[in-house]
Each structure stands twice: as C-alpha cells, then as structure tokens.
Amino acid sequence: EPEVTQTPSHQVTQMGQEVILRCVPISNHLYFYWYRQILGQKVEFLVSFYNNEISEKSEIFDDQFSVERPDGSNFTLKIRSTKLEDSAMYFCASSSGRAFFGQGTRLTVV
C-alpha cells in the first residue's frame, strides 16, 4: 500500500533555531496537510495545501510557519524561530478522498 513518509523521525533543536520538516506525500494525491499533536493532547490542524498554495490555515499557523512544495514531490513545513511550545509530533497527510498520514516527526525544542 502506498504510504506517506516523513523525515526526520526525531529532531531536537535549540529555541530560536529554524527547522524544516519534510514529507513525501502519496504521488497521485492532490491535497496535503500538516497536523501537530502535543504530547497527551489532541491532533490539531495546522494547514492545508492544494494546487501549490495554502487553502486553509489555523490560528496556530502564524508567521513563524511556512509550507512549500519545492520540487513537486516533497512537502515541507518550516518553523522559522522555534519556541519551546512548538515541541510536538508533526504529522503530514495527503489525500485524494481518503487521508493517509505519515509516521510523524517528533520535534523537541530545548
């Protein structure tokens, strides 16, 4: 079965540093998403991406966050200046009707 892959699986970064989380969606999917899950809390929507632009974003997705699909395959989430409260599991998903999630990247900001 096709799958969404995310790298790295775990990233530790210092507060204030930039991080880029990478995702390879399923190849024929058209919609891409980033979600995050703070430890012990619910899965929260960050942003959706369609036709090479953001289609919707949540209040969490402020100016520190950006997404790109630079080469038509990878889908990246960039956090410009990380804060302690950005520590969470970040999940990428792609969809063409059914949404498939990656295994997640555990981001730890110290």
Add this chain to the structure above:
Amino acid sequence: TQLLEQSPQFLSIQEGENLTVYCNSSSVFSSLQWYRQEPGEGPVLLVTVVTGGEVKKLKRLTFQFGDARKDSSLHITAAQPGDTGLYLCAGVKDKLVFGAGTILRVKS
C-alpha cells in the same frame, strides 16, 4: 469552530468485553473517519463513513454514522489486548477535524 466531542476519553476493560466510543458534533460533515494511533506513530485510517445512517463492519469493529451526519460511533465486540490504542474520529469538510481521542486499554 467545528468541534468534535469524543467520549469516553479513557476506557479500561477486560478482554472479552464490548465497548462503544462516541463522536458528536453540532456540525454536519460530508463524511467521518475513524483512526487508530499507536504511541509515537501517525494515525492509521480504519474506516470512512459517508452516508447518513451507514453502518460498516471491520471484523469485530462496527462503525455507524448518524442519520444527520453529525455523530458516529465505534463499537468493538469481544475486545482483545491487541485492540489497545488511541482511537480518533475525524470529521471531513474541507479539512479533517479531529476529536480528542479515546485511549482504550484492554487487559488480559
């Protein structure tokens, strides 16, 4: 804000017991999905229900979508320790809206 209330938040039962998890909202969704999530991994899709009143079965799991497409339930018959995990419902409109999840623990 589309809220999806999921209950119970935590359930600890003995092997062989039956259980039901509920997912309720004041919003109408085009479809509703149920996921299972293992610690440290991403949600894995179990089922999508689309039509109001629809019932789908996946082995010992029965999923129902409410007639008004605002609520759903997941029923597990004769739970086994392997069913232990976090179960998430997610309503579908233009994006997935997740419930808070139900942690299920099945003791042998």
